[in-house]
Amino acid sequence: MKWYISTWLVLAMLISAPVFAQNDDADSDVPKYVMFIEDHVPADKVKTYESGISYFRNGAKSHNADMRWSCYQLSDGRFVYTVPMDSYAELDEDPWADMVKKMDSMEVSKARTQILGSLTNSSEYMVKPMAELSYRPAVKAPQTRGTYVDVHYFFYTPENGRTLKGLFGEMKELWEAKGIDQAYGVDKTDFGGDRPHWIVYSVYKDEAEFQRKSKEMEAQMGDEFTQLHEKIASHCTEVVDVTAIYRPDLSYHGEEVTADR
Structure with a gap:
């Protein structure tokens, strides 16, 4: 570091x-x-x-x-x-x-x-942070601050930037139409780094909640999500999917917090 x-x-x-x-x-x-x-x-x-x-x-x-x-x-x-x-x-x-x-x-x-x-x-x-592309449920379910994060890196070349922005907008519209109760955030590199990329992430209480909600959302959105995700990936040079654990013992905020920034 x-x-x-x-x-x-x-x-x-x-x-x-x-x-x-x-x-x-x-x-x-x-x-x-x-x-x-x-x-x-x-x-x-x-x-x-x-x-x-x-x-x-x-x-x-x-x-x-x-x-x-x-x-x-x-x-x-x-x-x-x-x-x-x-x-x-x-x-x-x-x-x-x-x-x-x-x-x-x-x-x-x-x-x-x-x-x-x-x-x-x-x-x-x-x-x-791209607030206009991030998703927050219209009707919020009770939120439990989490420590488990599902993260997706979408690497791209500059000529595909505008197209990807539009597709991420379509993804948000799909989640709104389906009434998904899980929020997600979208970030975009602004300066530095080896390659430009988008970061899409969602925070869960733990891995068990992530696995449960993933199955529920997959069933709720069906093929529409799969097709749109594949379309996004087709405009990327690489897509990297990882999970992350928030480390409060290596973080500092002046007070103890969870995975929220």
């Missing part, structure tokens, strides 16, 4: 939440941008990596730092951090500088080494 360790985090704060930021109560609470930091960590390095991240997370907590981020552990081995932002100007801020001066320099160096030595790759990019 370079944000913690390079030049003391000038790149620090992109969007949080919900990959996966999701807010079912007020779209106005959704940030304008979210910074994603993706760390690729091999299985045999996870414990060492988590130890380093925990040191900085605990430092932020003990010093009551004015910042927040959410951590998600993906099924493909990535750790993804999301940081909410209202403008790109926040990238010029360095919220860690004063805090790090108060921490033990030897321990700081040790934690940095633990993190850097565990990474096979790391990248940062900004995304923009």
Whole structure:
């Protein structure tokens, strides 16, 4: 997670939440941008990596730092951090500088080494939450804040961007027409990253709820969903489906929260 360790985090704060930021109560609470930091960590390095991240997370907590981020552990081995932002100007801020001066320099160096030595790759990019393409049920069922996230990455080339935006609009219309009671969010890369992509995600209480609701929605939408999804995929260079677990022990908000950004 370079944000913690390079030049003391000038790149620090992109969007949080919900990959996966999701807010079912007020779209106005959704940030304008979210910074994603993706760390690729091999299985045999996870414990060492988590130890380093925990040191900085605990430092932020003990010093009551004015910042927040959410951590998600993906099924493909990535750790993804999301940081909410209202403008790109926040990238010029360095919220860690004063805090790090108060921490033990030897321990700081040790934690940095633990993190850097565990990474096979790391990248940062900004995304923009697309409220107009995200879906919120018209009649809201009781919402349970969740820790299990279903995530889909749709990679594309620029010439297909407009077409995909239209198709995601059609998907939202389908969910509205079918009266689906599960919300989902849509984000789009805005700056940085190797390839432009859309991120579509939905948050569940746990894996059991995800499996149950997936079957219910499949039966409710039938072939219409399958055909539209295939059409979307046909305009993409790659589609990656993963699941993610929210990690409150590696996240910091000044208070305990769940998978909402």
